[in-house]
Amino acid sequence: MNTVAIAGVGLIGGSFALALRKAGFQGTIIGVSSPATVQKALSLGVIDEAMPLAEAVSAADLVYLAQPISQILETLDVLDTDALVTDAGSTKAVICDRARRLKRFVGGHPMAGKESRGVEHADADLFRGRPYVLTMHEPQLETWIARFGARLVILDPAHHDQQVAFASHLPQLLSTALAGILAGKEQVAGPAAADLTRLALSPYDIWRDIFATNAEPIDAALRDFIARLEQVRKQLRSSELELVFSQAADAARALRRFR
């Protein structure tokens, strides 16, 4: 691997570049982004060169799409390359489907982030200790993921989308719905309310594409959750909730052990 083209040099694309360098990549990293971002990325030493997409891709052995999902979809439509292509979008089925005309595409989802976005917050260790999903095995990508210190998870696109609908999109919607319902009830709100409404501070812009490309699995997760709440309503006056609490505490501990 001599040349990597990164489309979208923000937090994730920039961190991928820095992580590659830290992991020993000696080749050229080409950035494809807006003029302002490219300028920042060059001056921070995150990328070596900047080029328009077609030019960057024709020079690259690996193309890394780290744009918002809707832009990844647009890029996939114009991409013409035999090089290995992967992406960092947070939903996978729509993207992988759109990439079918490419010879060598593997969907990816590095499950890492920060509250601050932009290449200026890029971090060579962003992926360390975090899950990195690939939609199928790909030896070259797996080697780099291992060198990043990330935890490889292989999941087919539909399964990935279903899992993140539960583990990531559902928590966001619960937090948003709870914050909405607590409007005007601030006077007795304590740490519990603060904990559960932190995600509700997230801006909508990253969520637009997620809802547009994962509506069905999210709807299924919401239906499932509503069914659980209906069950809790029935159990409120019984001792069955003791078991529900203890199983939930076990599950919450398991989540923490896994991380």
Place this chain on the structure above:
Amino acid sequence: MNTVAIAGVGLIGGSFALALRKAGFQGTIIGVSSPATVQKALSLGVIDEAMPLAEAVSAADLVYLAQPISQILETLDVLDTDALVTDAGSTKAVICDRARRLKRFVGGHPMAGKESRGVEHADADLFRGRPYVLTMHEPQLETWIARFGARLVILDPAHHDQQVAFASHLPQLLSTALAGILAGKEQVAGPAAADLTRLALSPYDIWRDIFATNAEPIDAALRDFIARLEQVRKQLRSSELELVFSQAADAARALRRFR
């Protein structure tokens, strides 16, 4: 006020004693608790004396009930005093109703806590900056609450129970239900899932009494929340969620400003 009797010298009762001292109370503080707790409280200097309930109450100008709710209810049934009585239970309607035979009772709910319980974690500043609910105005209690640096909130029992059903009991049940639904989906769980399942680690024992004494308002909060989730399901494929997100973010920020 010369003598205060505190029934239940755990985290809250012990912190009330220490907060009184710090606020300049010069009188005697009598603890009523299990032999082991009373021993710890005496050796830590949290209380001055230990007595059985009846004896402590007959000596006291103020009786502070900081036991679990079910014990508060039992104590109220045997209490025989003209002194001012207040409590620290996290639901108010059932307690205030049970206290009707007392001459001078004001329900209370200091909305403060810690992950660690017990008198050894008692803290003179536990109430500082936190809401302290009284079910009606009472000048003497209000003076101490102000000296503790707590934020006085006057709410009648029914209104209190309805507000905490939303702001405290609903978040707990959402967290518990979410942790339960994420069992077996650990591999892609990130910070969002961790944030929202922290409360699910809480032990059931403090919740048993809360559900037993606040089932109706909690059920109403759950119904209300489920209705919101059903609305979110309808909005998943529309742009309406953008407004829902921005209103939720405003509400989440308001919650934080209030604290």
